[in-house]
Amino acid sequence: MSAPAPARTRGGALSIQGLTVGYGGAPVLHGVGFDLAPGEVVALLGANGAGKTTLLRTLAGLARSTSGTVALDGQDLTTLRTEDRARRGLALVPDGQSVVAELTVDENLRLGALWRHRGAARERAIAGVYDMFEPLARRRTSAGHQLSGGERQMLALGRALVADPVLLALDEPSLGLAPLVVAHLMSTLQAAAAERGMTVLLAEQNVTSALSIADRGVVLDLGRVVADAPATALAADETLRHAYLGF
Template identity: 85%
Template sequence: MSTAAARTEAPAEGGALDIGGLTVGYGGAPVLHEVGFALAPGEVVALLGANGAGKTTLLRALAGLVPVASGSITLDGDDLAPLRTEDRARRGIALVPDGQSVVAELTVDENLRLGGLWRHRGAARERAVAAVYDLFEPLARRRASAGHQLSGGERQMLALGRALMAEPIVLALDEPSLGLAPLVVAHLMGTLRDAAASRGLTVLLAEQNVTSALSIADRGVVLDLGRVVADAPAAALAADETLRHAYLGF
């Protein structure tokens, strides 16, 4: 194992994401306490920890959905703090939140095209849609089906495919395996790893399914009560019995 202004041109492949001394909270109560770590271009990092550790808050702060009390988030050296959520998306940050974020009334094809609406036009959009169908073959067979007609696994594939339509530099995912059968999780994780490798994506994967996350990650960052308690190669974390029992529940 190994891992300002809006712009409309396609981002370059890969991106160095640096999170420095990040403190974030709600109503004056901190949830994250001076969290800091970096992701190299093309790296897959598993963000691990129990419920309430701060994983979702960190992803929401990255996307600009919650205010940051102190600290910094930079992408390829550019400070993201001045950017609104939509401008961060255009800069190359894509968030797939818990809940899959599929528009239930739209077809698979319409959901994908919506994801690339501001990024692609004409033939470029058709190529981007075709690339997602190549990556997620079950979606190609369901392209005319409405979102509410899909299985849980298909909806998660669609949510991920829709995010990829924007050609992000950094892809952040919040519990993509939640509620899915083990075989579906294995397929989804493998496809995510393939997507990261083929597209040069930097991936931050928040997961409670620790075994699955570490199986595709280069590194793991463990949060406990809003603080980083471990940052190590995925294989080292999986082999650290004391840490696994203390923080990861297996």
């Protein structure tokens, strides 16, 4: 078992510069660059194929860039392994919810806390998730495959939060969920970010929900940044909404 990561001060400043990423020689991202301030919630928007998932996978070290850099709180992450990025405070909730189906709710949460907490600190972190998501508290001994879609998404988010990240990246957390469940997840995410001073990068096709909790929006189109503006300005820009966001 790995030793606990060293203690960190809160941060979460993310700098993406000139990021180019491709699969099989074909670029998916073309020189993407933008920054996130500590504690900022940024919605990453765009149609299917815009490059949102590729960008998040690259931040987490699951895809490799051919050029450009990624830095978190001034530390260059570009060549680090996924687990080393996690130890520095970056957490990814991928599309598909990342729940281990064979493990119980409680075991999934303990797995999330593995690198960050031990003993009483771990128990407090897990208890905090149960306070945040009451349905999980009632189902703590249920296996992941026994949960509803909404409960699995709560668990995926909770498992990321027990690691106490400074930067949380989420890929389409609302996908396939009922509107009331989406509203609850978004409000909980917004509250958690504010309470923890956590930076959030939220990739979503549910544009209205994402912009409702975001400070700012970054719009991708065919692997390029085409807009970067306050959330309220993006929501009010009818031309941009029709051109890139589908509403």
